[in-house]
Amino acid sequence: MYNDILGYIYLPIQSASALMSVIAPITLSARNLIRRFGQREVIHGVSLELRHGEVLGLLGHNGAGKSTTLQMLTGALLPHSGEIEICGFDLTRQPQKAKAQTGFLPETPPLYREMSVNDFLIFAAKLHRIPRAQIADALTETKRRCGLQDSGKKIIGTLSKGYQQRIGIAQAIIHQPAVIILDEPTVGLDPSQIRGIRTLIRELGNMHSVILSTHLLGEVESICDRVEIMHHGRLIYGDSSTKMQQYGSQSGFIVTLLAPPALSELEALTDVQQIDPLSTTQFRILHAANTNPSAALLALAAQHGWQAEQLVPLRTRLEDVFMQITQDEKL
Template sequence: MEPLSQQPAQPAAPPPGPVGRTGGEPPEVTGKETGKEAGQEAAKGAGEVLIRAEGLSRLYGPVRALDGVSFELRRGEVLGLLGPNGAGKTTTLEILSGNLAPTTGGVWIDGVDLLERPLEAKARLGYLPDQPPLYRELTVDEFLHFCARLHRVPRGRRREAVAQAKERCGLAGVGRRLIGNLSKGYRQRVGIAQAIVHNPRVVILDEPTVGLDPLQMREIRQLIRELAAEHTVLLSTHILPEVQAVCSRVQIIHRGRLVVDEDIEGLARRMRSGSLILGLRRDPGREALLAVPGVEGAEPLGEGPAGWRWRLHFDPERDPAEELARRAVEQGWGLRELTPERLSLEEVFVELTQQEGGQEGAGPVPEGAGEGRA
């Protein structure tokens, strides 16, 4: 047997690349399409689907943490994923980002199958987990250059890519500071910068404002709105005002199931309570108010310095406000107030999740199963 030291050296295996590519360096992400890809990109419309999830389920033993979730996210949308703790939000994001395999179902990122071609699919998205993956002993510049290399941004474009990410995230003045010496708000900005340094088409943010003070939350929300101009954004949160502030579409997930998928206008319709407050100088009486088309109930709130006040209940499909105003003028009621009552987003959220609370088959994720704060 030939001595080991005299055996011919074997060539090193090339680093892995995506399907259809063999040998050499892994593909670099330029952030800009060229040639044939540029023509394809120009032909795509504003309504193209950038994330498609079909029948996503995740089991931990007998516990179904995610149960048949399907949806699409289109170009230019900011989608807010809402749900109580343990509902399945983080599980969903970990599957969409390729960090967790679904038990059943599939995910496509910009048309690329995440399960079949993971490297190619992940190159098209940026991900900020609930705990930002930061190296506190590095400066902001060092860390972002490191992330640009991980995302395979070409060497000649890294400096520009890092500068653009810093500018967009408000980090231009702190590039040489250690990450460990930054405030939590700035560390969160660094986490978002690493998610966009390679200019992905899709950005996924898990609880991007958790633990921040009100001023920091406002700054991060403004940053998300700015990102939406060039990226499709999916964020999870349990902070309800955040959804109204930055999102164009809302999904509510509860006990592993998707219970609401609507745009903000649709959510606003859900927030209509079917009641209004009517203030008059002269009391017309209950019968006169019930005679107005659409009014189904009249509740007196009493007489005050400004006159009489009533709470009127009506069919949301037959809003009586215009007719009430007309009759108040014609019959001399002296209209002083006509204010629609609205449910808060919190009330809508509680109502929907309570309606779904008794469904079988879904359940909370057991501790240690990987759900985290979902």
């Protein structure tokens, strides 16, 4: 059974090449992927690229098609049409070489709970065809990277879910793949475990290429360089996580004035576009992009005794951005 799960990888690989001086090399390229279940098309022309040293977040609601897409990228599920290349190897024409470049953690980690951590990872190393003479070093290095140095003799089933998730990641990286694909790697973990797994993923992104699917927006903000949003089997948005946060955003700030003037005086400020009273002393002020009337407002407040107490720039929440992007797709 386990051989069926990990059997998509056959050959040992060398570590990914160093970053190019200007643009990192492409490690994974998918073009126009289509997948059907029966007569129903569930993935519609998905295309994406991944570069060395990049962490890409595949974001979407449950049922958006994230897991199906990741299974196609690993070769666990064949697309009905489209092309996938991993480190220059075509996944259809050269499956062994392409799959050897990939490490995969499914949503449910493929673990033998009755085995010790060491025995399981040695078993995984053999499935990945790591030469026998290199297995001990691979085991030591993988346990170090995943924080499992003191867990080698422990039985997997006795460990916490967070540690089991680390073991799942360890089996995916023990052969030093160029591309690491993680499906919902923090689902079901407590906050402390989530923080540890996110730190590990960010570290993996320094030496590999990482794709992770998630519906947790905090995951995107904390560890992803770039975001692709999937909605009903289609990629509807792709950009850096920073630019995603700026999507549809409005420049402005919230100011507290303990002795505020008439609203008309605030509206008369240069570049102010809109003022929304939030209370008798607090106002949301929207202004034109690339301008900032906050300094002028504070100067007037000091001059006229408006008693400015607090001024906080508006910050768009990723939850709001995600909802706006997916809502825009429906329009």
